[in-house]
Amino acid sequence: MQIYQQALQLKERRRGFHLITADVVYALPQIGQLKTGILQVFIQHTSASLTINENADPTVRHDFETYFSKAVPENDPDYLHDDEGPDDMPAHLKAALLGSSVMIPIRNGKPALGIWQGIYLCEHRDYGGPRNLMITAWGE
Amino acid sequence: MQIYQQALQLKERRRGFHLITADVVYALPQIGQLKTGILQVFIQHTSASLTINENADPTVRHDFETYFSKAVPENDPDYLHDDEGPDDMPAHLKAALLGSSVMIPIRNGKPALGIWQGIYLCEHRDYGGPRNLMITAWGE
Amino acid sequence: MQIYQQALQLKERRRGFHLITADVVYALPQIGQLKTGILQVFIQHTSASLTINENADPTVRHDFETYFSKAVPENDPDYLHDDEGPDDMPAHLKAALLGSSVMIPIRNGKPALGIWQGIYLCEHRDYGGPRNLMITAWGE
Numbered sequence: 001m002q003i004y005q006q007a008l009q010l011k012e013r014r015r016g017f018h019l020i021t022a023d024v025v026y027a028l029p030q031i032g033q034l035k036t037g038i039l040q041v042f043i044q045h046t047s048a049s050l051t052i053n054e055n056a057d058p059t060v061r062h063d064f065e066t067y068f069s070k071a072v073p074e075n076d077p078d079y080l081h082d083d084e085g086p087d088d089m090p091a092h093l094k095a096a097l098l099g100s101s102v103m104i105p106i107r108n109g110k111p112a113l114g115i116w117q118g119i120y121l122c123e124h125r126d127y128g129g130p131r132n133l134m135i136t137a138w139g140e
Numbered sequence: 141m142q143i144y145q146q147a148l149q150l151k152e153r154r155r156g157f158h159l160i161t162a163d164v165v166y167a168l169p170q171i172g173q174l175k176t177g178i179l180q181v182f183i184q185h186t187s188a189s190l191t192i193n194e195n196a197d198p199t200v201r202h203d204f205e206t207y208f209s210k211a212v213p214e215n216d217p218d219y220l221h222d223d224e225g226p227d228d229m230p231a232h233l234k235a236a237l238l239g240s241s242v243m244i245p246i247r248n249g250k251p252a253l254g255i256w257q258g259i260y261l262c263e264h265r266d267y268g269g270p271r272n273l274m275i276t277a278w279g280e
Numbered sequence: 281m282q283i284y285q286q287a288l289q290l291k292e293r294r295r296g297f298h299l300i301t302a303d304v305v306y307a308l309p310q311i312g313q314l315k316t317g318i319l320q321v322f323i324q325h326t327s328a329s330l331t332i333n334e335n336a337d338p339t340v341r342h343d344f345e346t347y348f349s350k351a352v353p354e355n356d357p358d359y360l361h362d363d364e365g366p367d368d369m370p371a372h373l374k375a376a377l378l379g380s381s382v383m384i385p386i387r388n389g390k391p392a393l394g395i396w397q398g399i400y401l402c403e404h405r406d407y408g409g410p411r412n413l414m415i416t417a418w419g420e
Binding site: 036037052057059060066067071097104114138140 | 182183185212216233239276
Binding site for chain 1: 281316331332337344350351377378379382394396397400419
């Protein structure tokens with residue numbers, strides 16, 4: 001078995017949900033050498049997250065932002081952690097709900113995603129800046 | 141180290157939460173050859189998901205459906221993605237909240253689950269059809 | 281590639297969110313031997329969970345407890361599973377929302393966490409008792 005790892009910095013994106021499947025696969029071309037394996041993508045931040053969802057209709061990504069902004073409200077007077085602005089504590093909570101990594105099986109040199117699946121960068125801050133990922137793949 | 145991978149199609153199940161631990165373990169008998177390893181199960185869909193929870197009392201699975209149907213409402217007038225029916229956009233959101241994969245350590249040829257833990261297929265569509273999994277295990 | 285695995289029992293902690301990064305790394309010193317790899321931490325329970333979030337300001341962990349206790353209410357009359365007390369069914373739901381495992385890339389013998397990231401034990405029961413983890417790391 002082999003293991004490959006590559007850091008990737010994503011440019012700043014606006015608050016919301018963004019497809020990054022192609023960026024990830026392009027950053028680690030050794031995925032193509034693995035007949036059977038796993039791809040893991042990890043985000044090194046606590047106010048942005050990663051998930052897998054619909055890769056076609058952009059209204060799905062719009063509705064993700066609508067839903068999560070309602071489900072995790074800003075300006076809850078019970079929050080103690082509010083020094084960094086009203087979007088900060090909700091960003092930490094959304095990151096925990098969605099998760100800091102995704103894992104995808106590799107089959108015949110490609111991520112074995114379903115036909116409608118893509119990797120989302122979930123940017124929860126109004127101005128989150130560039131985001132750092134670590135991409136790891138292993139297998140044979 | 142060795143790695144094994146097997147596709148598995150689950151028959152259609154009704155909307156709700158279903159125990160599939162036995163189906164997964166049966167589909168990849170090579171788990172039994174691994175003294176130390178990891179089992180990953182991935183679902184290739186964006187409107188169904190996987191999680192780990194209580195494997196005994198069926199009321200827990202019933203209450204999961206109750207909770208998630210309240211927490212992620214249908215027919216929110218703010219949703220833009222509503223062409224595929226009222227259960228569609230909530231299904232995408234629930235799938236992201238629960239996740240598209242589970243990972244379980246393997247110890248002495250068996251998944252090292254806690255005594256009350258089982259793998260749930262979370263079917264979020266009213267009529268979701270069969271669901272495709274990819275099961276991967278590695279270790280030595 | 282090598283794989284290492286170690287069980288770890290955490291002492292009982294009060295309901296809430298607790299940093300356990302140092303406990304995990306201390307329990308599996310072979311992490312230090314891996315130049316490139318992955319660390320997985322799994323919790324063998326269905327009423328406690330693991331996540332990754334802010335490791336500095338303790339008010340973040342306080343606000344996690346505030347948020348999740350509101351988002352997953354106790355004493356919903358629609359719950360059927362209520363024999364083990366009002367905190368039991370919400371604990372199962374919170375565990376599913378947050379997840380039973382975390383995965384972190386290893387680089388140069390250390391978990392490649394972002395500067396503000398730490399591993400949280402999320403204790404959802406009022407009196408959860410000690411909690412059992414399985415820690416696995418692989419790589420080369």
